Amino acid sequence: MTKRVLVTGAGGPAGVAVIRSLLRRADLEVFAADMDGWASGIYLVPPVRRRLVPPGRDADFVPAIARMVAADALDLVISTVDVELIALAERREEIAPAVLAAPSADTLNTALDKLALAERCAPTGLTPRTVAAGPAAQAVDWEFPVFAKPRRGAGSRGVRLVADRAALDALPTDEGLIVQDFLPGEEYSVDVIADAQGDIVAAVPRTRARVDSGVAIAGRTVADPELEDAAAAIARAIGLVGVANVQLRRDRAGRAVLLEVNPRFPGALPLTIAAGVDIPSLVADLFLGRELPARVPFREVASVRFLEDVIVEIDDVLVSDHAGHQEEL
Structure with a gap:
């Protein structure tokens, strides 16, 4: 029996890869969505399965997905964007009967908070020393240099190398930073x-x-x-x-x-x-x-990786008020 799957974040590399993978299956009918009408992955599916959604932080994001579930008889929702995942995971019941293909809200929130993640994983013995910036970090006998980074956030944004004790003491305490052993x-x-x-x-x-x-x-x-x-x-x-x-x-x-x-x-x-x-x-x-x-x-x-163009007819481009194709925490 064919199942209907919605993939959001269709403008990002992950969204494109997920859509391409699922399109190879004859038992799945793939819908693609993004907040940006220029998102390339939207145009990998037929026009009748292309959708625009509000940004993940928008109050209407989860209700909009719920409306799509009802209108398109969706069985499964797959999001490839952090902000959307958090919003959906905490309100799964609102998109029923579709299932959200995501870990629990507890797992998501733990993973996206680097201090909480280090504390949860400490029993494995696989975590570097991780301490909140400020008095707690200043009390540790570090081997410099060390790293300071935001508790929340993806990639290398906000990461800084702390060369010595003076630089550690000078770290701001109002930016939600953590300090970790240098790896x-x-x-x-x-x-x-x-x-x-x-x-x-x-x-x-x-x-x-x-x-x-x-x-x-x-x-x-x-x-x-x-x-x-x-x-x-x-x-x-x-x-x-x-x-x-x-x-x-x-x-x-x-x-x-x-x-x-x-x-x-x-x-x-x-x-x-x-x-x-x-x-x-x-x-x-x-x-x-x-x-x-x-x-x-x-x-x-x-x-x-190489650049690949997806060519579409002018009239097929979806009009969106949102310029970006992907959100992150």
């Missing part, structure tokens, strides 16, 4: 999917050889049991059901430790799919109540 080693992203019981179906590490605007545009998958086990332990600690991207970096001793968790589809998803783990398809099956394999293997492959 000088290589960074890895591990794409993880967990089933309904929280068991890890796949954990695919990949390098970030080239990064643009926080998204890896070149890299390779890496078969490394330490990275796979570390990401799996982090996913279990936060109660993950569904998909998350666990970012790890090697510390001064060469050990892989937690950097952050993005509890959504990653922008570099095509590499993981090419390696043999079609995460969007698995997530669709998971939240549609279908049984997943106990384990999905992957192979080592590499990818580079």
